Amino acid sequence: MTDAAIKYHIGFGLADLGPHPPTLALLSGDPERAYRIATADPEIHLEKKLSHRRGLASYLLQLPNGRRILSATSGMGAPSLSIVVNELFAVGIRQIIRVGTCGSLQDEVRVGSLVISRAALCRQGAADDIAPPEYPAAADPFLTLRLVEAARELGIPWHLGVTASVDTFYEGQERILSSSNPHLLRRLHGINEEYRRLGILNYEMEAGTLFKMAGVYGFAAACLCAVVANRGAGEEVALDLKAQAEADAIRLALHVARLPEEMLAG
Numbered sequence: 001m002t003d004a005a006i007k008y009h010i011g012f013g014l015a016d017l018g019p020h021p022p023t024l025a026l027l028s029g030d031p032e033r034a035y036r037i038a039t040a041d042p043e044i045h046l047e048k049k050l051s052h053r054r055g056l057a058s059y060l061l062q063l064p065n066g067r068r069i070l071s072a073t074s075g076m077g078a079p080s081l082s083i084v085v086n087e088l089f090a091v092g093i094r095q096i097i098r099v100g101t102c103g104s105l106q107d108e109v110r111v112g113s114l115v116i117s118r119a120a121l122c123r124q125g126a127a128d129d130i131a132p133p134e135y136p137a138a139a140d141p142f143l144t145l146r147l148v149e150a151a152r153e154l155g156i157p158w159h160l161g162v163t164a165s166v167d168t169f170y171e172g173q174e175r176i177l178s179s180s181n182p183h184l185l186r187r188l189h190g191i192n193e194e195y196r197r198l199g200i201l202n203y204e205m206e207a208g209t210l211f212k213m214a215g216v217y218g219f220a221a222a223c224l225c226a227v228v229a230n231r232g233a234g235e236e237v238a239l240d241l242k243a244q245a246e247a248d249a250i251r252l253a254l255h256v257a258r259l260p261e262e263m264l265a266g
């Protein structure tokens with residue numbers, strides 16, 4: 001089911017997407033990244049800015065073969081993502097690749113590399129409104145494989161594994177020194193070490209809910225994140241390495257978006 005009406009939060013509807021509406025969206029937490037995606041490749045035409053409502057910038061792009069895709073913004077965290085994804089589904093989006101940033105939990109997952117999520121440990125309240133906590137938060141295997149193949153082809157350092165998706169950047173990711181909250185709950189003390197031992201690669205704040213929505217609604221979702229912090233070393237984001245890591249994530253996502261449509265489906 002699609003819907004022609006302008007959707008309340010994303011600020012556009014199917015009628016704004018032209019005669020051959022997109023089915024694939026690249027989804028960033030940060031509206032500035034959504035813009036960078038829209039303008040990164042000179043062969044990809046920025047057809048129009050669809051909306052900037054609530055800072056949720058969305059762009060309609062045309063690939064060299066004429067196919068259209070979206071670059072859209074989820075905002076930070078699962079509640080905002082859940083609204084945007086619900087409305088993107090209503091206007092016909094059936095494949096979503098999250099292009100995000102993350103903090104590494106493993107020494108070998110270096111700042112500047114990319115993490116491609118095969119599944120998420122979903123510690124997110126919004127997801128519990130959509131499916132039971134036990135419901136799997138799994139990435140689409142076909143889209144995910146394309147991301148891995150593209151990273152290999154482009155020579156971008158990458159890791160494939162399980163991502164921890166949580167609701168908070170400070171408390172939930174056991175940030176103590178840089179947090180304004182001096183009272184970290186007992187159950188969160190040692191959570192980073194526990195996740196490290198479970199082999200979880202990284203922290204971010206949207207993939208788990210996105211994956212559960214994909215399973216319940218019936219669309220394909222994948223996630224790649226640029227590693228911008230190393231939580232074994234500290235709490236800070238490595239601002240000097242962030243731009244390059246993000247640029248690699250964008251290059252990778254656009255490479256996959258440009259693949260023939262049949263290569264993206266299962």
Ligand SMILES: O=P(O)(O)O[C@H]1O[C@H](CO)[C@@H](O)[C@H]1O
Pocket residue numbers: 028029030075076077099100101102169204205206
């Ligand atoms: O860079 P984005 O896509 O926003 O992703 C990460 O960055 C934000 C926190 O800094 C959270 O949204 C987290 O998931």
Ligand SMILES: O=c1cc[nH]c(=O)[nH]1
Pocket residue numbers: 101102103104169173203204205228229237
């Ligand atoms: O450490 C980090 C960096 C980016 N995004 C997160 O959620 N955590």
